[in-house]
Amino acid sequence: MPRKICVAFGCEELAEAGLSHCQTHEAIRQEKIAARKAAAQQSEEAQANRRLYRSAAWQRAAKGFLAKHPLCAHCAELGLVVPAREVDHVEPHRGDRAKFWDRSNWQPLCKPCHSRKTAGEVFHRTPRG
Known part of the structure; x- marks a missing residue:
C-alpha cells in the first residue's frame, strides 16, 4: 500500500x-x-442511562424482546443473518423514559452495528434507524 x-x-x-x-x-x-x-x-446523561440499562426491568424486557426478534435488523437489510445481542432505541431516547420504554422504538442489533450506531449518535448526533 x-x-x-x-x-x-x-x-x-x-x-x-x-x-x-x-x-x-x-x-x-x-x-x-x-x-x-x-x-x-x-456526563450526567451517560450516568443516568447506565442506571436505566442496568435495571432489572430493562434486563427482563430486553431479553424478552431479543427472544422474539433474534436477528440484527441492520445486517438483515444487507441480506445477512447475524444474531442480535443488543436492543437499540431507533430514535435516541436522551433520557425520556416514555421513549425509553416504547417498544415500537426498539430494534434488535448485533454488537458491531449497535456500537457503530451509538458512536454516531454520541459523537456526531446523527440518528440512524
Missing part, C-alpha cells in the same frame, strides 16, 4: 500505512478520541 504525507497541517512526515496521519499525529488523534470517549462516559 503506498504511503502518503500526513494530513496534519504543516507536517511533512509519511503517514502510517493505511492511515492518514504520521505516527506522532496518529498518537495525538487517538488521545483526543480517548478523551472524548471518557468525557462522554462521565
Whole structure:
C-alpha cells in the first residue's frame, strides 16, 4: 500500500500505512478520541442511562424482546443473518423514559452495528434507524 504525507497541517512526515496521519499525529488523534470517549462516559446523561440499562426491568424486557426478534435488523437489510445481542432505541431516547420504554422504538442489533450506531449518535448526533 503506498504511503502518503500526513494530513496534519504543516507536517511533512509519511503517514502510517493505511492511515492518514504520521505516527506522532496518529498518537495525538487517538488521545483526543480517548478523551472524548471518557468525557462522554462521565456526563450526567451517560450516568443516568447506565442506571436505566442496568435495571432489572430493562434486563427482563430486553431479553424478552431479543427472544422474539433474534436477528440484527441492520445486517438483515444487507441480506445477512447475524444474531442480535443488543436492543437499540431507533430514535435516541436522551433520557425520556416514555421513549425509553416504547417498544415500537426498539430494534434488535448485533454488537458491531449497535456500537457503530451509538458512536454516531454520541459523537456526531446523527440518528440512524
